[in-house]
Amino acid sequence: MAEHGKGPLAGIRVTDFSWVWAGPFCTLQLAHLGAEVIRIETTKRICVTRLLPPWAEGQPNPNTSGYFNQYNQGKRAITLDLQTSEGQEIARRLVAISDIVVENFAAGVLDRLGLGYEDLRKVKPDIIMISMSGYGQTGPLRHYISYGPAQVPMAGFSTLTGYRHWDQPMHVGLSYGDPNAGHHAAFAILAALWHRHHTGEGQYIDMSQWESTIALLGDAILHQQMMGYQPPRLGNRDPYMAPHGFFRCRPAEPGSLPEGMLLEDRWVSIACASDDEWRALCRVMERPELADDPRFATLEARKQNEDELERIVEEWTLTQDPFEATRKLQEAGVAAFPPLSNKELSEDEGLNAWGAFAEKEHPIVGVRKHIGIPWKLSRTPCEVWRAAPVLGQDNDYVFHQLLGMSEQEIAALKEKGVIV
Amino acid sequence: MPPRALEGLRVIECGRMVAAPYTAKLMADLGADVIKVEEPAGDPARARGPFPGGEPHPEKSGLFLYLNCNKRGITLDLTRPEGQELLRRLVAQADVLVHNYLPWEMEERGLDYASLSQTNPRLVMTSITPFGLDGPYRRYKAQDINVMAAGGWAWINGWPGHPEEPPLKAYGQQTEYQAGAVGAVATMGALLARLKDGQGQHVEVNAQAVVASFLEMTYAGWPYMRVVAVRWGQRPIHPVDFFRCKDGWIFVLCVEEHQWKAFVELMGNPEWAQWEVFKDRISRAQNYDALRPFLEDWIKDWTVDELYRAASERRIPFAPASTMGDLLRSDHLRARGFFVTIDHPAAGAYEYPGAPYKLSLTPWELRSPAPTLGQHNQEVYGGLLGLSQGEMEALKAARVI
Numbered sequence: 127m128a129e130h131g132k133g134p135l136a137g138i139r140v141t142d143f144s145w146v147w148a149g150p151f152c153t154l155q156l157a158h159l160g161a162e163v164i165r166i167e168t169t170k171r172i173c174v175t176r177l178l179p180p181w182a183e184g185q186p187n188p189n190t191s192g193y194f195n196q197y198n199q200g201k202r203a204i205t206l207d208l209q210t211s212e213g214q215e216i217a218r219r220l221v222a223i224s225d226i227v228v229e230n231f232a233a234g235v236l237d238r239l240g241l242g243y244e245d246l247r248k249v250k251p252d253i254i255m256i257s258m259s260g261y262g263q264t265g266p267l268r269h270y271i272s273y274g275p276a277q278v279p280m281a282g283f284s285t286l287t288g289y290r291h292w293d294q295p296m297h298v299g300l301s302y303g304d305p306n307a308g309h310h311a312a313f314a315i316l317a318a319l320w321h322r323h324h325t326g327e328g329q330y331i332d333m334s335q336w337e338s339t340i341a342l343l344g345d346a347i348l349h350q351q352m353m354g355y356q357p358p359r360l361g362n363r364d365p366y367m368a369p370h371g372f373f374r375c376r377p378a379e380p381g382s383l384p385e386g387m388l389l390e391d392r393w394v395s396i397a398c399a400s401d402d403e404w405r406a407l408c409r410v411m412e413r414p415e416l417a418d419d420p421r422f423a424t425l426e427a428r429k430q431n432e433d434e435l436e437r438i439v440e441e442w443t444l445t446q447d448p449f450e451a452t453r454k455l456q457e458a459g460v461a462a463f464p465p466l467s468n469k470e471l472s473e474d475e476g477l478n479a480w481g482a483f484a485e486k487e488h489p490i491v492g493v494r495k496h497i498g499i500p501w502k503l504s505r506t507p508c509e510v511w512r513a514a515p516v517l518g519q520d521n522d523y524v525f526h527q528l529l530g531m532s533e534q535e536i537a538a539l540k541e542k543g544v545i546v
Numbered sequence: 547m548p549p550r551a552l553e554g555l556r557v558i559e560c561g562r563m564v565a566a567p568y569t570a571k572l573m574a575d576l577g578a579d580v581i582k583v584e585e586p587a588g589d590p591a592r593a594r595g596p597f598p599g600g601e602p603h604p605e606k607s608g609l610f611l612y613l614n615c616n617k618r619g620i621t622l623d624l625t626r627p628e629g630q631e632l633l634r635r636l637v638a639q640a641d642v643l644v645h646n647y648l649p650w651e652m653e654e655r656g657l658d659y660a661s662l663s664q665t666n667p668r669l670v671m672t673s674i675t676p677f678g679l680d681g682p683y684r685r686y687k688a689q690d691i692n693v694m695a696a697g698g699w700a701w702i703n704g705w706p707g708h709p710e711e712p713p714l715k716a717y718g719q720q721t722e723y724q725a726g727a728v729g730a731v732a733t734m735g736a737l738l739a740r741l742k743d744g745q746g747q748h749v750e751v752n753a754q755a756v757v758a759s760f761l762e763m764t765y766a767g768w769p770y771m772r773v774v775a776v777r778w779g780q781r782p783i784h785p786v787d788f789f790r791c792k793d794g795w796i797f798v799l800c801v802e803e804h805q806w807k808a809f810v811e812l813m814g815n816p817e818w819a820q821w822e823v824f825k826d827r828i829s830r831a832q833n834y835d836a837l838r839p840f841l842e843d844w845i846k847d848w849t850v851d852e853l854y855r856a857a858s859e860r861r862i863p864f865a866p867a868s869t870m871g872d873l874l875r876s877d878h879l880r881a882r883g884f885f886v887t888i889d890h891p892a893a894g895a896y897e898y899p900g901a902p903y904k905l906s907l908t909p910w911e912l913r914s915p916a917p918t919l920g921q922h923n924q925e926v927y928g929g930l931l932g933l934s935q936g937e938m939e940a941l942k943a944a945r946v947i
Binding site: 133134135147151155159174175178179180181182183184190191192193195196256260261262264265266267268270271272273275276277278279280281282283284285286287288289292294295296297298299300301302304305306308309310311312313314316317318319320321323325327329330331332333334336337338340341342343344345346347348349350351352353356357361362364365366367370371372373374384385386387388390391393394395397399456459460461462463464465466467468469470471472474475476477479480482491494495496497498500501502503504505506508 | 549551552572573576593594595596597598599600608609611612613659677678680681682683685686687688689691692693694695696697698699700701702703704705709711712713714715716717718720723724727728729730731732734735736737738739741745746747748749750751752753754755756758759760761762763764765766767768769770771772773774775776777778782786788795797799801858861863864865866867868869870871872873874877878879881882884885896897898899900901902903904905906907908
């Protein structure tokens with residue numbers, strides 16, 4: 127088995143109480159950087175993502191979920207019931223030998239278990255702890271629970287995103303509040319670690335997923351104040367670029383697509399940020415006369431005649447394969463790319479050549495092509511050292527090796543329903 | 547004054563639009579000294595709105611103002627050898643250089659990592675790119691919409707059952723924000739590694755891979771079940787949908803069975819809720835066409851806020867479809883002091899989104915509004931680099947700064 131301990135955070139240990147997606151996505155970043163992340167789980171209440179599809183070959187099992195296995199790569203996992211006082215005591219012992227604690231329960235849950243920041247700093251004075259609840263630890267709504275998909279409308283994305291002519295809020299296609307909170311939480315933890323290195327002080331971080339999601343909409347918040355109304359729904363258009371959107375391409379050949387895909391569902395995204403790029407697009411479309419057409423010569427003109435502009439561009443894309451169109455456009459200096467399905471992503475030439483995938487042997491599902499680490503460090507390379515853990519995979523390592531419990535002790539705790 | 551977490555770190559930002567500027571913003575807001583290097587024409591974000599009253603002005607772009615608080619700003623023409631030399635001198639005194647130029651743009655200017663690390667071996671250089679430093683797409687251009695497409699996000703956004711509509715882009719420059727946040731994470735990783743031996747390194751962020759890394763469960767559908775992802779909305783469980791209230795829209799979300807039961811109770815236990823076709827979350831999804839009209843009919847008489855609170859008190863995680871005005875008026879966000887007022891000399895005073903996290907000892911803080919174009923030229927070229935007045939005049943005359 128691969129050895130743990132490479133990367134810039136080698137030697138840093140994380141006690142991970144988090145579940146579902148936001149917290150685990152934060153600790154995934156820390157694991158990618160080489161930290162030893164230990165997930166605290168229990169079979170009495172299994173993490174939501176272990177119970178959701180896709181399961182390997184469609185067979186439901188807490189250890190075969192692709193959702194869980196994607197976001198928990200490179201972590202360790204133990205089973206420990208935190209509702210028992212022994213479980214709480216063991217968790218505190220683990221925190222005493224950790225550097226970082228991550229949790230994303232609703233405010234107050236860990237305090238009630240004797241595992242709040244004030245309890246934990248007693249056993250590890252320089253611990254860095256982050257709470258990533260939906261609403262934060264203070265404020266009148268702090269006890270409300272929140273789920274990732276709800277952060278999208280809560281933060282305002284749903285009234286800003288949407289087809290131009292549709293009068294209804296839209297989602298953004300994924301529970302965006304979760305991974306965004308994960309990225310921001312990881313950064314806050316690393317900044318606190320930097321501070322601890324220089325001063326010896328740990329600290330507590332109160333993160334509200336709602337607020338960290340609104341942080342992505344600074345321009346819209348200012349638009350409201352500067353204009354007196356919020357940005358209108360523009361669909362795929364952009365106020366400062368034209369053409370800018372998804373254009374339908376030539377239908378795929380019958381039989382060339384996997385089941386469930388429509389032959390007509392072929393598109394290419396094109397964005398022209400300058401008049402030069404527009405002229406390059408005209409050359410690629412073999413419509414050089416359009417370059418000097420006053421209806422389209424400037425951004426202002428193109429915005430004014432955007433319906434006609436889009437019709438003309440689509441007339442061309444309808445004759446093109448999306449990947450072929452992308453190659454021609456990029457060679458001419460025009461930003462373009464097809465919207466990749468998950469299948470196409472997995473097969474994408476660029477991602478594969480760059481090394482974006484991690485394929486480690488998992489004890490139950492074998493080797494699956496997961497998305498790996500989206501950055502590279504030149505001198506202290508980061509790598510996914512092993513696949514996501516099965517339930518309780520590291521019980522022996524943590525209870526025996528790290529915490530020094532005897533086999534009898536461990537057996538007794540299993541018997542009592544603490545290590546379950 | 548409380549200590550700052552990243553006090554003492556100097557960051558040179560050669561950023562355009564959102565990605566690298568957001569990396570540097572995250573660091574500046576926790577105390578790093580960020581010097582933003584703009585080309586003489588200014589960061590393209592200055593040309594993008596919103597602008598007060600809709601009047602374009604390079605010092606009044608809401609996008610630029612938001613992303614560049616707490617930074618010092620200088621102008622420098624990086625296409626000229628004199629400009630490149632000045633950047634090298636700045637980098638010699640810096641901990642971090644973060645940029646989002648295309649890989650070949652930096653190479654052609656002699657500003658690649660191999661050359662800059664000779665000047666400063668402690669340097670952490672962070673390159674945020676659409677597709678990575680090498681590979682078949684290294685010369686490809688990409689705007690946010692193209693990265694959203696390439697990373698597999700656009701494919702799953704949009705509305706199901708409407709093949710006439712294209713995939714849909716999320717509002718704003720979201721792929722840039724996430725690549726920028728990942729840039730900050732990886733940069734901190736490299737800085738923490740430097741504590742061990744004093745050596746810097748090159749950090750490369752691939753925005754396409756960043757997006758691919760957060761597609762929820764949809765990506766894994768291929769390697770686990772050979773299932774091609776569909777647009778969000780074609781959901782395996784229900785209700786997870788928007789409904790119209792008297793005064794706006796609410797997002798109805800029942801993920802767990804106990805949440806649905808609590809919702810049925812809130813609705814006064816209607817008879818239809820006992821029907822076999824709605825017995826569990828999967829059945830409700832399969833028979834959603836029948837379910838939705840019942841819910842529509844009950845929800846339409848509520849105001850958004852009343853229903854949101856009534857549901858949340860029962861631990862059902864509904865959410866309002868907030869407008870920007872709703873957010874600015876939120877008692878909860880006010881009580882937490884989330885919005886901060888920033889008075890900019892040209893643009894005036896507005897409320898900005900504040901701390902995305904609250905660190906107990908080393909708080910997020912606002913020290914200064916975004917710099918005007920070249921505001922700190924004198925301070926940085928004269929003070930930090932020790933150029934004489936005459937040298938600066940000559941560089942200005944030559945339009946290098």
